[in-house]
Amino acid sequence: MKIFIKIIMLFTIIVTLMTSAASGHGADMDTEKNIEIQVKGYFDDGSPMDNADLEVYAVMDDSEELYIEDSLDNDGIYTFQPEENYDKYRIKIDDGWGHRVEKTIDVTAQQSPDSTSDNDSSATIDNAISGLGYLMGLTGIALFISGRKMKNKYENKK
Numbered sequence: 001m002k003i004f005i006k007i008i009m010l011f012t013i014i015v016t017l018m019t020s021a022a023s024g025h026g027a028d029m030d031t032e033k034n035i036e037i038q039v040k041g042y043f044d045d046g047s048p049m050d051n052a053d054l055e056v057y058a059v060m061d062d063s064e065e066l067y068i069e070d071s072l073d074n075d076g077i078y079t080f081q082p083e084e085n086y087d088k089y090r091i092k093i094d095d096g097w098g099h100r101v102e103k104t105i106d107v108t109a110q111q112s113p114d115s116t117s118d119n120d121s122s123a124t125i126d127n128a129i130s131g132l133g134y135l136m137g138l139t140g141i142a143l144f145i146s147g148r149k150m151k152n153k154y155e156n157k158k
Helices: 002-018 122-157
Strands: 027-033 037-043 053-060 063-071 077-080 088-094 100-106 114-117
Touching (some): 002 122, 037 053, 063 077
Antiparallel strands (some): 037 077, 088 100
């Protein structure tokens, strides 16, 4: 009986180590500040958000004005010239399939831009919780089978 539990546990560990994490992908973007602003939209796996919708809003004080409405190219890139009157731009990318990403950039600041994305570090936590649930489920099945066999063995002795 103990050998059976050891085999089940060994099998569980081997299967867990051999499987990769199954997860969807989110979206993210990079921006570069030069004379032009280059926007690059991409998914978690690095593939470009080709032909995704792009909106650029020029921000002044508390008001926004739609500055550009276009789409990314086949490489997920769009480049535009900032106007001198505006210091901040809010950039939104939407691939039309539920992946959206938004950043606000300050063309005068030397810091990295503020970012909101649909793929935060919660994906790592979700994967860890899923993995623990998977292991607990397999352990529960192994203990159920083991308990059943012990029960049958005990009943047969009577």
